Amino acid sequence: MSKEFAKIITANRLQDGAVVFLTSEGAWAESTQAAAVARTPDDETRLLTLAAASVKACRVVDPNAIDVSALNTREPARLRERIRQVGPTVRPDLARAI
Amino acid sequence: MPVFDASGLVDDHWIVLGDADPLPAGAPVLLTWERIARDGEAAFAGRDPRGVAISSDFDVAKLLPLLPRIGLVVVKPANFKDGRVFSVGRLLRQRYGFNGDLRIQGEFIPDQVPFLVRCGYSSFEAAPGFDLDAALRLLKVFAFNYQTGLADKNIFALRHNQPAAGRA
Amino acid sequence: MYQYDAYDQAMVDTRVAEFRDQVARRLSGALSEEHFRPLRLLNGLYLQLHAYMLRVAIPYGTLTSRQMRTLADIAEKYDRGYGHFTTRQNIQYNWIKLEQAPDILADLAAVQMHAIQTSGNVIRNVTADHFAGVAKDEVEDPRIAAEIIRQWSTFHPEFSFLPRKFKIAVTADTKDRAAVKFHDIGIAIVKDAKGAPAYDVYVGGGMGRTPFVAPLIKSKLPKTELLSYLDATLRVYNRYGRRDNIYKARIKILVDALGPEEFARQVEDEWQLTRQEHINLPPEEEARIRAFFAPPAYTTEAADLAANMPGTNDPAFRAWLSTNTHAHKAAGYSIVTISLKPIGGIPGDASTAEMNRVADLADTYSLGEIRVTHEQNLILPHVRRSQLHALWTELKTAGLAVANAGLVTDIIACPGLDYCALANARSIPIAQRISERFADLDRQHSVGELKIKISGCINACGHHHAGHIGILGVDRKGEEFYQILLGGSGAEDASIGTILGPGFSADGVVDAVETIVNTYVDLRQPGEPFLAAVRRVGNGPFKERLYARV
Ligand code: SF4
Numbered sequence: 001m002s003k004e005f006a007k008i009i010t011a012n013r014l015q016d017g018a019v020v021f022l023t024s025e026g027a028w029a030e031s032t033q034a035a036a037v038a039r040t041p042d043d044e045t046r047l048l049t050l051a052a053a054s055v056k057a058c059r060v061v062d063p064n065a066i067d068v069s070a071l072n073t074r075e076p077a078r079l080r081e082r083i084r085q086v087g088p089t090v091r092p093d094l095a096r097a098i
Numbered sequence: 099m100p101v102f103d104a105s106g107l108v109d110d111h112w113i114v115l116g117d118a119d120p121l122p123a124g125a126p127v128l129l130t131w132e133r134i135a136r137d138g139e140a141a142f143a144g145r146d147p148r149g150v151a152i153s154s155d156f157d158v159a160k161l162l163p164l165l166p167r168i169g170l171v172v173v174k175p176a177n178f179k180d181g182r183v184f185s186v187g188r189l190l191r192q193r194y195g196f197n198g199d200l201r202i203q204g205e206f207i208p209d210q211v212p213f214l215v216r217c218g219y220s221s222f223e224a225a226p227g228f229d230l231d232a233a234l235r236l237l238k239v240f241a242f243n244y245q246t247g248l249a250d251k252n253i254f255a256l257r258h259n260q261p262a263a264g265r266a
Numbered sequence: 267m268y269q270y271d272a273y274d275q276a277m278v279d280t281r282v283a284e285f286r287d288q289v290a291r292r293l294s295g296a297l298s299e300e301h302f303r304p305l306r307l308l309n310g311l312y313l314q315l316h317a318y319m320l321r322v323a324i325p326y327g328t329l330t331s332r333q334m335r336t337l338a339d340i341a342e343k344y345d346r347g348y349g350h351f352t353t354r355q356n357i358q359y360n361w362i363k364l365e366q367a368p369d370i371l372a373d374l375a376a377v378q379m380h381a382i383q384t385s386g387n388v389i390r391n392v393t394a395d396h397f398a399g400v401a402k403d404e405v406e407d408p409r410i411a412a413e414i415i416r417q418w419s420t421f422h423p424e425f426s427f428l429p430r431k432f433k434i435a436v437t438a439d440t441k442d443r444a445a446v447k448f449h450d451i452g453i454a455i456v457k458d459a460k461g462a463p464a465y466d467v468y469v470g471g472g473m474g475r476t477p478f479v480a481p482l483i484k485s486k487l488p489k490t491e492l493l494s495y496l497d498a499t500l501r502v503y504n505r506y507g508r509r510d511n512i513y514k515a516r517i518k519i520l521v522d523a524l525g526p527e528e529f530a531r532q533v534e535d536e537w538q539l540t541r542q543e544h545i546n547l548p549p550e551e552e553a554r555i556r557a558f559f560a561p562p563a564y565t566t567e568a569a570d571l572a573a574n575m576p577g578t579n580d581p582a583f584r585a586w587l588s589t590n591t592h593a594h595k596a597a598g599y600s601i602v603t604i605s606l607k608p609i610g611g612i613p614g615d616a617s618t619a620e621m622n623r624v625a626d627l628a629d630t631y632s633l634g635e636i637r638v639t640h641e642q643n644l645i646l647p648h649v650r651r652s653q654l655h656a657l658w659t660e661l662k663t664a665g666l667a668v669a670n671a672g673l674v675t676d677i678i679a680c681p682g683l684d685y686c687a688l689a690n691a692r693s694i695p696i697a698q699r700i701s702e703r704f705a706d707l708d709r710q711h712s713v714g715e716l717k718i719k720i721s722g723c724i725n726a727c728g729h730h731h732a733g734h735i736g737i738l739g740v741d742r743k744g745e746e747f748y749q750i751l752l753g754g755s756g757a758e759d760a761s762i763g764t765i766l767g768p769g770f771s772a773d774g775v776v777d778a779v780e781t782i783v784n785t786y787v788d789l790r791q792p793g794e795p796f797l798a799a800v801r802r803v804g805n806g807p808f809k810e811r812l813y814a815r816v
Contacts, residue, residue, distance in 0.1 A: 016363035017317035058295045088684035181427030216423035244417045247545040253273040
């Protein structure tokens with residue numbers, strides 16, 4: 001699975017900095033569940049273009065394509081991104097639903 | 099590109115000359131430092147005002163002997179974070195007593211204009227898309243300042259009812 | 267304590283208005299992120315992993331109880347009920363909304379606080395000895411110089427776009443609690459030949475990728491010349507510091523490249539001119555600022571001066587007295603350290619309730635004054651000795667009486683990968699596991715003074731280079747790994763720790779620290795502290811024990 005191409009686009013919302021993920025309609029969701037998964041580099045480019053439009057429209061900042069390790073849960077591959085998805089590991093009481 | 103000062107847009111009458119262009123008579127011309135260094139006295143032929151364009155890393159002490167004959171210094175930052183322009187301004191005004199027009203040209207943002215003014219800049223030539231309204235508004239924001247040695251309203255002096263020392 | 271006058275107040279109020287305007291322009295799109303970023307950083311606002319983070323300045327670490335209550339309120343109103351005291355006398359809030367940031371700054375301004383220049387390539391919040399004004403042997407209160415520097419550096423028009431950030435610290439005691447030699451400029455207030463206070467100026471210290479202990483650049487600078495000398499130093503840096511490579515842009519690289527003698531010469535030349543340019547503070551202004559730092563009215567009774575004090579038959583109280591109290595300038599008083607390092611807790615974090623509690627205790631026991639240390643603890647600077655037991659009892663109830671100041675569980679840790687966008691690895695969980703491993707207080711006290719400092723990346727916010735044991739988190743092929751350094755010190759005997767050997771996994775590093783501590787206990791001479799032992803025997807014996815096992 002890990003060798004397969006699977007990426008989602010994440011960013012922080014401009015207004016409040018919240019971690020958000022790009023949906024296939026170009027909207028931004030707080031959960032990875034709604035995130036569009038790019039399965040090819042072309043997909044990724046298309047999604048990043050959508051994201052760039054959101055940056056221009058002052059909705060998000062710093063969009064990035066990140067690897068996901070499991071398609072169904074869309075769990076990010078890197079620890080850094082898993083921490084962004086869930087919250088600080090040292091404050092499970094503040095963890096957000098994914 | 100439009101030039102403005104603290105009161106708004108101004109007419110820019112300086113003619114920018116390339117290093118090979120002939121000197122026109124009867125017009126204020128802006129030369130590069132390289133040309134002035136190359137041509138020496140010839141660069142000052144005639145009685146028209148001269149301007150000089152320098153980059154932010156220029157050693158301004160070199161301008162000292164020429165300053166009485168220079169009416170405009172144009173400073174070009176490498177990018178908008180290039181803080182050397184502020185030191186250049188303060189040195190020219192405060193240390194070397196330059197009292198012509200001191201202009202920044204190129205990349206800078208409206209929020210830097212108050213700092214530039216405090217460091218002695220008197221005119222501004224910004225890139226297209228520059229938010230002139232914001233710059234002029236921001237100039238009026240701070241009424242006082244802490245740093246001594248500049249010509250603005252200095253808190254340390256005001257607290258003790260003294261005139262502010264220094265010049266800018 | 268310093269009190270704002272109408273001018274100081276106007277400056278912070280205006281700053282709030284200015285930032286409100288900037289945020290509005292950003293939200294409307296008039297300002298791009300590229301142009302907004304340095305402006306928000308100048309107001310302490312970062313974008314971190316989960317949200318915006320706001321860093322609020324606590325200049326030279328001094329707070330009133332009223333200010334502490336405001337910090338607590340901000341945590342409650344705009345954040346998630348807690349804040350994080352940093353290694354630079356700041357507090358950080360982790361869950362800030364951009365649109366609310368101007369309101370927070372307004373709340374701060376109402377109690378004479380701000381977030382000005384807590385980030386960005388500017389002169390940062392000036393720090394000082396957290397025992398300033400109460401330390402027994404200090405030459406004079408270093409907060410006088412620090413407040414002068416705070417005002418001079420605020421919105422300095424020439425030095426607001428430096429090649430890189432710039433940190434200044436001031437101490438006035440032979441014991442350095444402000445780590446001045448690890449700062450861009452460290453000022454040590456000393457006595458000149460005539461016995462008058464003067465400044466030894468160290469320039470070019472720092473941690474990060476290339477750590478340096480700052481060399482002495484100017485010995486015994488006359489006090490009246492402080493600002494012209496600082497202007498000269500900053501100008502040399504602003505003009506000649508590197509701007510082409512972010513990793514080589516700090517002043518320490520310039521000082522190292524030129525050599526301390528040549529750097530000192532260039533500053534000296536510049537200073538000979540700046541000192542004639544009306545940059546120094548008018549003497550009457552120095553006197554005005556000085557007056558704010560006059561000692562408070564101390565009132566002692568016989569009980570405060572008596573050799574015995576209530577409660578000393580309680581061993582737990584005695585243990586706390588031995589680590590968490592220090593000698594005070596005024597007879598009958600003690601300085602109390604409130605540890606923000608409960609066993610297994612997050613170093614430096616404090617909840618709204620805890621902040622409010624400390625504010626109340628400061629009112630009852632410490633003339634309403636609190637200090638914040640770069641070691642991420644709090645201080646009550648003026649406690650009457652006869653009231654120590656009563657204070658300790660109340661702290662215990664609040665869970666704030668951990669007797670571990672300066673011991674192995676008094677760990678400095680940066681936020682690391684749990685919060686920080688630049689991190690390579692987590693810091694906090696490592697601190698928590700080490701703390702749990704050494705939970706037994708008797709064991710901690712028998713080990714003695716030992717400073718563990720943990721950073722989640724090479725930026726070294728957790729001061730790992732200056733830890734007796736330093737721990738640096740790295741990313742090794744997507745896994746958290748930890749290097750161990752030994753023999754660093756941030757005190758007057760400043761030194762940079764050296765790497766012991768190959769790194770460890772998150773679990774392994776806790777075992778490794780325990781092995782190091784056990785090795786020390788086995789080899790120490792009577793009364794020999796950890797750092798002294800490491801300096802005597804070198805890394806060898808520790809390496810042997812650590813890597814022999816593997
Ligand atoms: S040391 Fe690195 S990980 Fe830790 S707070 Fe600083 S930048 Fe972040």
